[in-house]
């Protein structure tokens with residue numbers, strides 16, 4: 001079993017110093033790392049620091065005759081098991097999207113045939129700019145893993161999403177990504193050829209959490225979903241080697257390692273994010289999507305005006321699961337959830353038929369399930385009902401992911 005080899009592209013941003021710590025963590029785990037530093041990156045860290053920490057020459061220019069004679073940039077892009085871009089600046093992400101190759105880093109990214117993990121870090125406004133949103137959506141669609149940045153105070157004095165995650169969290173994402181690649185390993189850990197990665201090469205889409213439906217700028221309709229079960233399923237699928245897209249409603253949960261998270265608020269945004277994440281081999285729709293939204297949300301805060309309270313007119317939200325089932329890009333396996341307070345199995349069987357899902361995972365939420373850590377579920381399918389004993393949400397997730405892997409493996413190749 002060969003040691004994992006990582007090509008680390010260090011872009012230009014104040015967070016570049018954290019790439020040095022990442023190099024240390026990679027080597028501590030027994031993997032090899034070769035660094036490529038962009039011109040902008042070299043404004044923040046020196047080739048000398050990266051060379052000393054990685055124990056390898058650092059590559060900085062496309063126009064280095066010695067490098068080109070000894071390795072060649074195509075070779076450099078292919079010798080690695082995984083390419084990590086950290087920090088991935090808005091500029092690097094844009095060039096990756098456009099296929100621009102105007103320096104060593106971008107040329108390697110265009111030439112590589114290996115999986116790529118991008119770890120963005122940038123100013124909050126650059127992160128939320130429509131161009132960056134579009135680029136990230138496109139990169140994810142094309143198979144690039146893009147980590148979500150952390151929220152918090154930024155070097156520029158602003159606050160919000162855009163901070164580079166901690167090197168430890170980045171390392172866990174790297175490790176999860178490596179786990180999906182056969183026949184490489186990390187010292188002191190079982191190699192991925194020995195690890196169980198039955199979803200390797202598969203894309204699993206998970207929705208989780210509640211949705212918030214806007215009433216006015218300060219109020220919304222919501223439900224009690226905590227997102228815990230959906231996040232546990234996303235984590236278990238990533239652990240099983242899948243590429244996982246997790247479309248999350250508003251919840252305060254950390255992103256599981258190796259999972260690509262897309263945060264949304266409303267059902268309409270969730271429907272859009274789900275459509276953008278396709279195609280997928282399996283979709284597990286755990287989110288408690290609001291059935292209704294406010295037909296005409298107010299642009300300004302609604303004031304008490306004496307007399308009768310305002311009447312809120314509701315409009316029905318799109319059924320994301322049913323649309324996915326009926327759409328042209330239906331995943332091979334479509335799993336819905338049904339949270340019920342009574343007649344659990346009867347409702348689940350009806351939903352299986354009405355929504356066009358392959359399985360419905362039904363649970364009784366009349367007790368402490370919502371927000372709690374345990375769940376007792378029934379797997380309802382065309383083949384009948386299986387009732388699983390009450391277990392932690394992680395254990396339910398692991399069991400479901402095993403079943404998903406078995407079902408996908410059983411599908412005919414052209415299924």
Ligand code: CTP
Pocket residue numbers: 207267285286287288289290291317318319320321322335336337338339351355
């Ligand atoms: N779902 C969805 N889009 C919606 C509503 C629900 O994708 N607008 C999905 C949920 O993610 C879940 C399944 O459908 O996987 C069942 O959701 P549930 O809210 O229980 O079903 P409803 O259709 O809302 O049925 P009811 O209100 O009658 O319980």
